[in-house]
Amino acid sequence: TRAMDMEDSSSSPAAAADLVDYLGPDTSVTVFTMLHHPADLARASAVSRSWRQFVIDNQFSKLQCLRACPEVSTFTQVNITTTSGSRTPARRDQDTTTGPSAEDEKLHRDHRVYTHLGHGLLSPYKPRDCIIHCIGASSTDNFPDETIENTLEPVDHLESNRPSYWSSGGQRDPAVPECLIYRLQADLCLIQEIKLQPFKAFFQHGDPIYSPKSIRIQMGYPRSPLRPEALVCDENEGQLIDDRNYVWTYTSPEFPMLQENVLQSFKLPRPVLCIGGVVKVELLGRVQKQAIDGLYYIWHISCPNSGEGTVPRPGGRSSRERPGPELLSGSPYMRRSPP
Numbered sequence: 157t158r159a160m161d162m163e164d165s166s167s168s169p170a171a172a173a174d175l176v177d178y179l180g181p182d183t184s185v186t187v188f189t190m191l192h193h194p195a196d197l198a199r200a201s202a203v204s205r206s207w208r209q210f211v212i213d214n215q216f217s218k219l220q221c222l223r224a225c226p227e228v229s230t231f232t233q234v235n236i237t238t239t240s241g242s243r244t245p246a247r248r249d250q251d252t253t254t255g256p257s258a259e260d261e262k263l264h265r266d267h268r269v270y271t272h273l274g275h276g277l278l279s280p281y282k283p284r285d286c287i288i289h290c291i292g293a294s295s296t297d298n299f300p301d302e303t304i305e306n307t308l309e310p311v312d313h314l315e316s317n318r319p320s321y322w323s324s325g326g327q328r329d330p331a332v333p334e335c336l337i338y339r340l341q342a343d344l345c346l347i348q349e350i351k352l353q354p355f356k357a358f359f360q361h362g363d364p365i366y367s368p369k370s371i372r373i374q375m376g377y378p379r380s381p382l383r384p385e386a387l388v389c390d391e392n393e394g395q396l397i398d399d400r401n402y403v404w405t406y407t408s409p410e411f412p413m414l415q416e417n418v419l420q421s422f423k424l425p426r427p428v429l430c431i432g433g434v435v436k437v438e439l440l441g442r443v444q445k446q447a448i449d450g451l452y453y454i455w456h457i458s459c460p461n462s463g464e465g466t467v468p469r470p471g472g473r474s475s476r477e478r479p480g481p482e483l484l485s486g487s488p489y490m491r492r493s494p495p
Contacts, residue, residue: 174204174206174207176206176207176210177206184210185214188200188210188211188214188216189216189219191216191220192220192223192278193220193278194217194220194271194274194275194278195275197211197216197217197220197271197274198271211267212263212264212267213263215263215266215267215270217266217267217270217271217274218266218267218270220270220274220278221270221273221274221277224274224277224278224427224429225277225346225427225428225429227375227405227406227428227429227430227431228270228273228429228431230405230431231431234262234265234266234269234270235265236265236268236269273344276344276346277346277429281346283348283349286340286341286345286347286430287308287338287339287340287341287435288338288339288340288341289338289339289387290303290304290305290307290308290336290337290338290339290387290388290394291337291338291339291382291387291388291394291396291397291434292304292337292387292388292393292394292395292396292397293322293324293334293335293336293337293388293393293394293397294324294333294334294335294336294397295324295325295334296322296323296324296325296393297323297324297325297326297453298323299393300390300391300393302321302322302323302455303322303388303390303393304322304336304388304394305388305389306320306321306322306457307321307322307336307456307457309457320457321355321455321456321457322336322455322456322457323355323366323453323454323455324439324453324454324455325453326446326449326451326452326453327442327451327452327453328450328451328452329452330441330442330443330445330452331441331442332442332452333438333439333440333441334368334438334439334454335397335436335437335438335439336436336437336439336456337394337396337397337434337435337436337437338434338435338436338437339382339387339433339434340430340433340434340435341433342433343377343431343432343433344429344430344431344433345429345430345433346427346428346429346430347373347375347424347427347428347429347430347435348423348424348427348428349421349422349423349424350371350373350421350422350424350435350437351419351420351421351422352371352413352419352420352422352437352456353417353418353419353420353456353457354366354367354368354413354415354416354417354420354455354456354457355417355455355456355457356417357455360446360447361447364444364446365415365416365417365443365444366442366443366444366446366453366454366455366456367413367414367415367416367443367444367454367456368413368439368440368441368442368443368454369412369413369440369441369442369443370410370411370412370413370440370441371410371411371413371422371437371438371439371440372407372408372409372410372411372437372438372440373406373407373408373422373424373435373436373437373438374404374406374407374408374435374436374438375404375405375406375428375430375431375432375434375435375436376402376403376404376405376406376430376431376432376434376436377402377403377405377431377432377433377434378396378401378402378432378434379400379401379402379403380401382396382434402432402434402436403432404436405430405431405432406428406430408422408424408425408428409425410440415443439454439456442454
């Protein structure tokens with residue numbers, strides 16, 4: 157009889173109740189928010205259609221991305237595209253007679269994109285160089301010999317009488333800041349540290365080191381597409397230095413810099429998702445005065461690993477529509493498209 161009673165109870169409707177229904181929506185939300193990796197969320201979504209819908213309706217995949225990188229909150233729109241650039245059709249698992257609601261379509265679209273992005277942000281990765289181009293410097297003493305492009309070369313000596321460093325213009329006020337702006341490999345890069353090396357002027361008396369007192373990092377996206385002809389090159393100092401050309405979505409703390417001719421690493425408090433693929437290195441305060449003219453300068457060399465991180469691949473492209481960035485998923489690469 158006891159065995160029969162147990163069998164009857166196990167087949168009762170209460171025993172077979174869905175866990176989400178049993179716990180209630182509020183407690184279930186608390187439980188699901190404790191899943192910190194996209195793989196765990198994917199497993200939960202695979203339990204049943206009701207669980208998958210619960211995950212989608214509560215936007216847990218987006219929450220995981222926001223916890224990892226608060227910069228994700230700056231996305232204003234999410235869309236899915238094919239490799240040809242066309243938008244994907246409506247989901248096929250909806251009732252074709254009534255059709256999906258706009259809100260339902262948006263929730264499913266967001267879930268798909270943020271799930272891919274979450275895997276890119278939270279999966280283990282090997283840091284690599286993310287800087288690919290120089291946009292420009294706030295000033296250059298002798299252009300193009302001392303151009304910012306020298307900072308992408310891992311050389312700290314004169315080679316064939318060609319300077320291997322960038323030099324700012326001279327200033328009488330040591331508090332005047334400088335900045336170097338770079339383009340990253342993709343519109344979405346997860347940055348964890350910046351590496352810089354001051355230049356030691358071994359060809360001047362006393363081998364002075366022209367270092368700033370400290371540095372600060374900003375990341376963001378351009379307000380309009382970066383035209384190749386506006387970037388720095390041997391014939392052009394760069395036309396896109398003004399801050400009004402960019403929207404900065406992250407500003408780091410200020411890091412003190414050693415007045416030493418060594419490669420120095422500045423690790424960010426947490427990995428930062430650079431949305432838009434632009435990094436600005438602010439050089440704050442001048443230390444060394446040049447004896448020949450009595451002006452303060454900053455000279456720098458930066459090895460190619462000056463911006464270390466990874467390129468999260470959410471299976472998609474990143475683009476932007478006013479007034480902020482737009483995240484698109486679908487194609488196997490990322491680039492910016494005109495607004």
